Amino acid sequence: MTPSARRPGDGHEHPGQWAETSRCRVAGARRFGAFTALEVLAPAITREARPGQFVMVTVPGGGFLLRRPLSIFTARGDRLGLLVEARGPGSERLAAVGVGEALEVAGPLGSAFPAADLRSALLVGGGIGCAPLQFLADALGATGVVVTAAFGFRDARQARATGAFDIARLWVTTEDGSVGRRGMVTDLLAAVDVPPSTTVFCCGPAAMIAAVQRWTATEGLRGYASLEAHMACGVGACHGCVVATTRGALRVCSEGPVFPLDEVVTG
Numbered sequence: 001m002t003p004s005a006r007r008p009g010d011g012h013e014h015p016g017q018w019a020e021t022s023r024c025r026v027a028g029a030r031r032f033g034a035f036t037a038l039e040v041l042a043p044a045i046t047r048e049a050r051p052g053q054f055v056m057v058t059v060p061g062g063g064f065l066l067r068r069p070l071s072i073f074t075a076r077g078d079r080l081g082l083l084v085e086a087r088g089p090g091s092e093r094l095a096a097v098g099v100g101e102a103l104e105v106a107g108p109l110g111s112a113f114p115a116a117d118l119r120s121a122l123l124v125g126g127g128i129g130c131a132p133l134q135f136l137a138d139a140l141g142a143t144g145v146v147v148t149a150a151f152g153f154r155d156a157r158q159a160r161a162t163g164a165f166d167i168a169r170l171w172v173t174t175e176d177g178s179v180g181r182r183g184m185v186t187d188l189l190a191a192v193d194v195p196p197s198t199t200v201f202c203c204g205p206a207a208m209i210a211a212v213q214r215w216t217a218t219e220g221l222r223g224y225a226s227l228e229a230h231m232a233c234g235v236g237a238c239h240g241c242v243v244a245t246t247r248g249a250l251r252v253c254s255e256g257p258v259f260p261l262d263e264v265v266t267g
């Protein structure tokens with residue numbers, strides 16, 4: 001175990017966060033179309049992790065200066081689940097790791113989805129943005145919250161990711177209509193019958209988050225969004241991940257990635 005960043009409360013003007021970096025053995029790797037679901041042995045991380053948080057993962061093999069942020073997909077016992085979509089060289093290498101390899105993982109990092117005092121939750125995900133929602137569904141389901149999920153994918157290959165999820169009430173859309181309903185996931189929202197006390201949680205492309213924000217405002221529903229940004233340090237030090245919010249420019253890695261939906265400034 002080695003320290004990866006400053007400790008909280010170290011006197012810096014904008015305190016960052018600190019997390020151990022653990023060397024974790026890959027115990028499982030399953031492919032689902034464009035996605036790979038990894039299980040790594042990381043008891044120190046799963047013990048602390050809360051839904052919505054992420055980890056910074058070193059890309060193995062050398063040649064990658066920056067660690068890559070990945071959402072915590074599941075935290076079951078000592079197994080940390082990660083869902084990786086190969087988008088570029090770093091995520092391609094991570095998606096290809098095999099059982100028995102080791103990954104350097106720092107976390108858990110960032111803010112969590114508020115999961116207390118809920119009765120009904122609607123989880124809305126687009127593409128790889130679905131990744132943090134399984135851990136949330138697990139946590140909410142364990143406390144008796146009624147969970148409904150609506151996931152949107154580009155096509156059948158991307159929609160194979162649903163095989164990695166375990167959510168009983170799951171609606172799926174694809175843009176080309178090859179799986180589930182044709183269209184965008186946000187087209188589904190009006191059709192999903194949820195009680196007025198429902199809290200909405202979303203993660204995905206900016207246009208999807210903007211559409212969910214408009215819908216929750218119209219329906220008078222409370223919501224939270226998990227945002228993505230390009231990250232360098234992942235711990236609040238470089239300010240490379242700031243996004244506009246109604247509270248000013250905030251860092252996705254440390255004030256986020258989870259923000260109240262009505263605070264997100266959408267283009």
Ligand SMILES: Cc1cc2nc3c(=O)[nH]c(=O)nc-3n(C[C@H](O)[C@H](O)[C@H](O)COP(=O)(O)OP(=O)(O)OC[C@H]3O[C@@H](n4cnc5c(N)ncnc54)[C@H](O)[C@@H]3O)c2cc1C
Nearest residue numbers: 068069070071083084085087088089090091131228229230
């Ligand atoms: C909080 C957070 C959680 C994330 N969770 C996951 C996850 O669970 N699973 C997963 O597969 N990916 C996740 N990502 C995105 C992932 O970190 C990037 O896809 C990855 O770092 C890209 O690295 P690369 O070397 O493969 O690609 P690069 O060569 O760096 O980029 C390839 C393509 O991906 C785009 N890209 C790179 N980084 C991001 C980013 N942060 N957000 C959006 N687009 C990006 C680039 O613009 C480019 O088009 C998350 C990102 C954040 C910020």
Ligand code: FES
Nearest residue numbers: 234236238239253
């Ligand atoms: S402050 Fe460095 S990535 Fe967020």
